[in-house]
Amino acid sequence: MKNFCLCVLAIVLASSCRTTRLQTNNNESIGSLKLIGQYNVPYNLSFDNTTVGGLSGIDYDPQTQNYYLICDDRSAINPARFYTARLYFTDKSFDSVAFTKVTYLLNPQGQTYPDSKTAPSLAPDPEAMRFNPKKNCLVWSSEGERIVTDKDTILNNPAVYEISLTGKYLDSFALPSQFVMKATENGPRRNGVFEGIGFSDNFKHMFVSLEEPRYEDGPRSDVTDGPAYTRIIKYNVDTRQPIAQYAYKLEPIAYKAIPEDAFKVNGISDILALSDTRILTIERSFSTGIRDCTIKLFITDLKGATDIKNINSLKQTPGFKPASKKLLFNFASLNRYIDNIEGVTFGPILPNGHQSLIFVADNNFSDKEESQFFLFEVVPSKQ
Structure with missing residues (x-):
């Protein structure tokens, strides 16, 4: 019996090591993506007395097979929260998504966050979430708030928080001075701040991406090539201190808005680290009057890029070298409606030995949009 148990343990350990090795190799050698399937969450799905929607970030824990999905509800519908879910699929089909738990995000005082109407300077704007198995905790980002009008000024700094799996506040990552919200046209733009998070180097480092350029770094993306530069911050996970920053050049906006002076945007909606220098970046372009979002996935290389942490204004500092990037996949090639994709994660190894890659779209709690999941084979x- 003892020898049998040792044999089973050896098989389990070998299988575990093989899974880890396959994930690492596939992450480093992505050739192309093959769509397996799509699943849409029903509009206004009710789960545990909350409304499911606004899914803006996703991450996977291979040990528990749980997916963590942050919701960008600013406590307006229900208290700020994240969901735990199971995804059921094979390498041939995507069957379903089952929500298993809702967890409320707690502030440093141990309370749920107030809504944006009651306390706009204290309400969060959740956007990204990652699981850290080394610490058995979660990290999530808030874009903060910047409202400057003749009647009122509301400033709430963007932030990156470390929390327990029960939502309890543990700590926060240091905020570089370039990203403090200001009433003047300096620092980050409203709704253009911390949209993406990615761990790298065996969870020693963490990347945080800004969706859009800071005021000092130049104009936002437009239908013509500006150019528009946003930033990616690199953190030491143990000290929670920023150690570097890199410039990232955004693509032009895909379509003119209708009418032309209506809202339009292109920015980084999420990132996923492949190594300590290579990351996947999602660029999401939207124009009023165009139903679809234009979603492009790039492999971005930070190797050789200028560390711009001490450069306050990119538009006044010529000669810096931005990160290089290469288009990996354009969702337009799927020839179907693509919504507001804001989250990406590697999932489990598929039965055929290839890595899975999962995207989630934020429906903005609108009946005209969709909470979409896309499953790909990597x-x-x-070689």
Whole structure:
């Protein structure tokens, strides 16, 4: 019996090591993506006395097979929260998404966050979430708030928080001075701040991406090539201190708005680290009057890029080298309606031995939009 148990343990350990090795190799050698399937969450799905929607970030824990999904509800519908879910699929089909738990985000005082109408300077704007198995905790980002009008000024700094799996506040990452909200046209723009998070280097480092350029760094994306530069911050996870920043050049906005002076945007909606220098970046372009979002996935390389942490204004500092990037996948090639994709994670290894990659779209709690999940197979590049 003892020898049998030791044999089973050896098989389990070998299988576990094989899974980890496959994930690492596939992450480093992405050749192309192959769509397996799509699943849409029903509009206004009710779960545990909350409304499911606004899914803006996703991450996967291979040990528990749980997916963590942050919701960008600013405590307006229900208190700020994240969901735990199970996704059921094979390498041939995407069957379903089952929500299993809702957890409320707690502030440093141990309370749920107030809504944006009651306390706009204290309400969060949740956007990204990652699981850290080394600390058995979660990290999530808030875009904060910047409202400057003749009647009122509301400033709430963006932030990155470390929390327990029960939502309890543990700590926060240091905020570089360039990202403090200001009433003048300096620092971050409203709704253009911390949209993406990615762990790298065995969870020693963490990248945080800004959706859009800071005022000092130049104009926002437009239908013509500005150019528009946003930033990616690199943190030491143990000290929670920023150690570097890199410039990232955004694509032009895909379509003119209708009418032309209506809202339009392009920015980084999420990132996913492949190594300590390579990351996947999602660029999401939207124009009023165009139903679809234009979603492009790039492999971005920070190697050789200028560390711009001590450069306050990119538009006044010529000669810096931005990160290089290469288009990996354009969702337009799927020839179907694509909504507001804001989250991405690697999932489990598929039965055929390839890595899975999952995207989630934020429906903004609108009946005209969709909470979409897309499942892909990662086809490794030929070595």
